[in-house]
Amino acid sequence: MTRPAGPMEEHLRIAIDSAPSGLLMIDADGRIVFVNREIERLSGFAREELLDQPVEILIPERIWTAHVEWRARFQESPSERRMGEGRDLFARCKGGGEIPVEVGLTPLVTDDGFFVLCSVVDVSARKRAEHRFRVAVESSPSGMLMVDADGRILLANREVERLFGYAEGELTGKSIEVLVPPQHRDAHPAWRAGFFSQPGVRSMGAGRELYGVHKDGHEVPVDVGLNPIETDEGLLVLGSVVDVTERRRAEADRHALEERLRESQKLEALGRLAGGIAHDFNNVLSVILGFAEILRADAGSGRDLDADFDELAAAAERGKEVTARILRFARRQDLNLGSIDLVETVGDAARLLRAALPASVQIELDLDGPDPAIADPSSVHMILMNLGTNASHAMPEGGTLRVSLESFYARDSFVRANPGIREGAYVRMTVADDGSGMSEQTRARAFEPFFTTKPTGAGTGLGLATVHGVMRDHGGAVWIESEPGRGTRVHCLFPAVAELAERAMRVDATVPMGRGERVLFVDDEEVLAKLGERRLRRSGYQVVSAVGPGAALERLRGESFDLLITDFTMPGMDGIALAREARRLQPDLNVMILTGRVVALQDSELRAAGVRRALEKPVSLEVLTRAIAEVLGHDFDEPETVGPGSLPTRL
Numbered sequence: 001m002t003r004p005a006g007p008m009e010e011h012l013r014i015a016i017d018s019a020p021s022g023l024l025m026i027d028a029d030g031r032i033v034f035v036n037r038e039i040e041r042l043s044g045f046a047r048e049e050l051l052d053q054p055v056e057i058l059i060p061e062r063i064w065t066a067h068v069e070w071r072a073r074f075q076e077s078p079s080e081r082r083m084g085e086g087r088d089l090f091a092r093c094k095g096g097g098e099i100p101v102e103v104g105l106t107p108l109v110t111d112d113g114f115f116v117l118c119s120v121v122d123v124s125a126r127k128r129a130e131h132r133f134r135v136a137v138e139s140s141p142s143g144m145l146m147v148d149a150d151g152r153i154l155l156a157n158r159e160v161e162r163l164f165g166y167a168e169g170e171l172t173g174k175s176i177e178v179l180v181p182p183q184h185r186d187a188h189p190a191w192r193a194g195f196f197s198q199p200g201v202r203s204m205g206a207g208r209e210l211y212g213v214h215k216d217g218h219e220v221p222v223d224v225g226l227n228p229i230e231t232d233e234g235l236l237v238l239g240s241v242v243d244v245t246e247r248r249r250a251e252a253d254r255h256a257l258e259e260r261l262r263e264s265q266k267l268e269a270l271g272r273l274a275g276g277i278a279h280d281f282n283n284v285l286s287v288i289l290g291f292a293e294i295l296r297a298d299a300g301s302g303r304d305l306d307a308d309f310d311e312l313a314a315a316a317e318r319g320k321e322v323t324a325r326i327l328r329f330a331r332r333q334d335l336n337l338g339s340i341d342l343v344e345t346v347g348d349a350a351r352l353l354r355a356a357l358p359a360s361v362q363i364e365l366d367l368d369g370p371d372p373a374i375a376d377p378s379s380v381h382m383i384l385m386n387l388g389t390n391a392s393h394a395m396p397e398g399g400t401l402r403v404s405l406e407s408f409y410a411r412d413s414f415v416r417a418n419p420g421i422r423e424g425a426y427v428r429m430t431v432a433d434d435g436s437g438m439s440e441q442t443r444a445r446a447f448e449p450f451f452t453t454k455p456t457g458a459g460t461g462l463g464l465a466t467v468h469g470v471m472r473d474h475g476g477a478v479w480i481e482s483e484p485g486r487g488t489r490v491h492c493l494f495p496a497v498a499e500l501a502e503r504a505m506r507v508d509a510t511v512p513m514g515r516g517e518r519v520l521f522v523d524d525e526e527v528l529a530k531l532g533e534r535r536l537r538r539s540g541y542q543v544v545s546a547v548g549p550g551a552a553l554e555r556l557r558g559e560s561f562d563l564l565i566t567d568f569t570m571p572g573m574d575g576i577a578l579a580r581e582a583r584r585l586q587p588d589l590n591v592m593i594l595t596g597r598v599v600a601l602q603d604s605e606l607r608a609a610g611v612r613r614a615l616e617k618p619v620s621l622e623v624l625t626r627a628i629a630e631v632l633g634h635d636f637d638e639p640e641t642v643g644p645g646s647l648p649t650r651l
Contacts, residue, residue, distance in 0.1 A: 022120035026055045028113055030071055042101075042122055044094035055118075060092045075114065078107030083121065091120065100127045143241035149196045149234060151176045151189060163222075163243050165215035179212045181219055196235060199228035212241065221248050257417050283525060286618040290531040293621050294538075337376050337474065339497045342405055342427055343367045345377050349384040350403060357388060360398025370407040373427040373494035379470045380429075386467055387431040387490050394435030394488060402432040408493060418477050425496040426476065432489040438482040446480055467492070514540030514625070517562040517632055521545045522552040522578065523594075524570040532565065539625050549573040549581075556585045563632060568595035568614075579609040590631050594619060 016023060017036045025034040032050050040047055043058055050057065059067045083104040090098040104119040137144050143160035147153055156171040164171075164179055171178075180188045203225055211219040225240040346367060354363055384403070391401045408428035415423050438446065447468040467490075471478040475495050482488040519541045521532035526547045533545035544559070546552040549570055556564075564582050568575035579591040592613040606614065612631045615624065 022118075022122075024050075024055075024058075024118050024120065025108075026116050026118065028075065028115070030055050030068070032057075033115070039120065042091060042093075042099065042120065049094075058091050060090055060098055074105070074107075074116070078114075078116070080107065081105040083119065099124055143243075145171075145176070145239040145241060147176050147192075147237050147239065149193075151192055154236065160241055163214075163220060163241065164212060181211050181213050195226065195237070196228075199235060199237070201228070202226040221245055253413065253417060283528060283617060287527055287531060289618045289620065290528075290535055294531075294534060337374055339372045340375050340377055340380075342373050342375065342380065342429065342494065343369060345375070345380045346384065346403060346405060346429065349381040352381065353384055353388045356385065357392045357401070358398070361392045361395055362398075362400045363388075364400055364402045366402065366404035368404070368406045370405050370427045371425065371496040373496050375474060375494045376470075379474070383429075383467050383470060383492060384431065386464070390464070391431060391433035391435060391488070394433055394437070399434045402430075404430045404432075406430075407496065410493070418479075420472065420475075421477050421493070422475075426493040427496050429492045429494065430489055431492075432487060434487040437484045437486050437488055438480070439484055443480050443482050447478075514628070517541055518560065519543045519563045519565060519628075520552060520555055520559075520561045522547075522549065522564065522566040522570075524548045524567060528567070535621055535624070536628075539621065541628070549578045552578060553581055553585070556582050556589075560586065561589060563590045563592065563628065565592045565594060565628075568593050576605060576609045576611070579611055583610045592627065592631060 019036055019038060022038040022042050023034070023036045024032055024039050027033050032053050032055055035047055035050050039045075039050070039058075043050070045057070055071070056064050056067055081104060083102045089101050089103050091101045092098055100123050102121045102123050106117040106119070108115040108117055137155070137157045140157060140159060143163050144155070144157045145153060145160055146155035153171050153174050153176055156166075158168070160166075161168060161171060176192070177185050177188050210222050210224050212222045214220055221244050223242045223244050227238045227240075229236050229238055347365065350363055350365055357363070388401060388403075395401075406428050408426045410418075410421050410423055410426055412423060415421050446464050448465060468478055471492055476493040478490065478492045480488065480490050514536070519536055521529060521536065521543055522545070523529040523532065524547065529545040529547050533543045536543045544555060544561075546555050549566075549572060552564070552566065555561075564579065566575045566578050570578070573581075575593045575595070579593070582591065583589050589610065590612055591610045592615065593611055594615050594617055613627045615627060
């Protein structure tokens with residue numbers, strides 16, 4: 001006879017039936033002997049449909065057979081299994097659908113036999129949340145890693161796997177040290193332990209520059225943010241990892257651009273200084289050359305005197321070459337530019353260079369047949385002689401000098417890093433040696449005029465400065481790559497063209513003496529003004545000298561002249577301004593300019609001022625008188641080049 005349930009038992013039954021977790025009990029045969037209301041709700045079965053049915057009615061059909069075997073093994077060695085332990089589980093609903101569940105098992109031995117109490121919880125909401133979290137993590141553009149206190153990787157998203165070259169799931173379970181560079185790997189566990197002992201949020205970009213190791217061994221620059229998280233499993237750290245390769249490359253490009261800008265500003269300032277020095281030096285040389293010519297004419301002939309005057313004139317010419325180098329650095333100079341075959345020009349220059357270098361230095365040419373380039377052939381020779389000589393000095397025990405030509409296209413990033421260069425096609429000439437190389441400090445100063453690492457007397461320090469100025473005048477660029485002990489490579493860019501142009505040859509005519517034309521010779525230095533007067537009087541001209549533009553204008557207001565020859569750089573009024581004022585007083589007056597310092601002027605400015613010729617100081621009497629004869633004897637539309645030392649269209 002069944003004993004009626006007492007009040008306590010009734011309370012217990014109500015509590016079990018109303019429990020928020022599903023509860024069911026099965027007997028030793030696997031049949032359901034008890035279910036509560038939550039089981040009915042979860043499964044959709046009524047209690048009457050479940051009681052006395054095999055528990056497999058609530059198991060997905062695909063695992064029925066396996067479940068019977070699992071149940072038998074559990075019954076052989078029963079033990080409590082807590083919620084969440086073991087595999088992912090699913091319960092079958094009445095309509096055939098499935099829901100994810102967690103199941104806890106408690107074996108019970110009673111007077112009525114063996115039973116198992118099953119606790120069942122619907123984890124659909126949690127699974128959906130986990131799925132959303134997984135999707136968010138996997139879709140994140142940043143790499144995400146979760147690590148425990150032992151350094152074990154619990155989670156790694158697709159971006160981390162892509163960044164470091166691992167397959168899906170390959171990083172999970174590995175030590176975080178697998179991603180740490182070898183040189184820091186031994187120390188990293190101590191750093192990790194220190195962070196776990198004093199956890200705190202570390203933002204991206206805080207601290208030192210960091211690198212991770214790709215699966216193939218190369219290092220990847222990264223930013224890492226760390227966020228400690230307290231969980232049921234203990235303290236975990238969620239790390240955000242971002243590849244900063246492009247950012248660091250952009251920063252390097254920016255630093256390089258800033259350095260080039262500083263270098264350009266420094267060279268511009270030095271150029272102005274060099275131009276001033278050249279101006280004064282050329283005036284001194286003009287005095288030396290002019291008086292040497294006068295003394296030679298006055299002294300008559302004589303072997304010793306002729307030799308002495310030749311030496312004096314030669315010294316003045318050498319000084320002129322030094323100032324020419326300074327001026328090439330100091331300003332943009334008009335060259336004899338045209339489309340040329342650099343292969344032929346470089347080949348010719350290399351043959352001349354061979355004779356100037358020690359036998360211990362070998363020359364290798366790699367001339368790849370690029371397009372023609374816009375260049376001045378004599379400047380190409382000068383560049384190769386300068387660079388080749390420097391290279392041989394860097395190889396005192398001998399070595400190999402390599403000269404190569406190749407096509408080069410300047411793209412946007414290169415153009416931004418090299419002010420003055422336009423995007424387009426160029427020909428790159430590279431002069432490389434395997435000598436001692438340069439330090440970063442030396443390389444940074446290599447293009448400064450008068451800077452040299454050679455012993456006193458072994459060089460002027462103008463070679464590379466001259467190359468820099470000449471390449472600037474070509475509309476190109478020059479830069480150096482060098483490391484100590486690894487040689488030096490100097491790259492020169494010449495603008496490329498599609499085809500060669502025909503070049504006309506010029507033949508100078510015989511220059512007659514003057515025919516008594518009146519010439520006003522102006523300079524702000526009295527010695528140069530008087531010297532100019534004396535030289536031209538001997539050449540058949542009626543010459544009046546004036547010291548400075550004020551005195552010149554006084555003369556022009558009272559006398560007529562056929563030609564005005566004026567210095568360019570004078571206090572108060574330069575040669576261009578004087579030419580304008582002079583032609584306002586005498587509209588038909590011809591004008592020539594002599595200059596020891598050159599400033600950029602447009603052709604239109606020269607024509608508007610009536611300037612027919614512009615010559616560089618010091619100028620020989622032969623060149624000067626030839627230019628005068630052409631100006632007085634021909635009607636030129638614009639300034640043209642006249643012999644050595646001339647300055648045709650840009651002052």
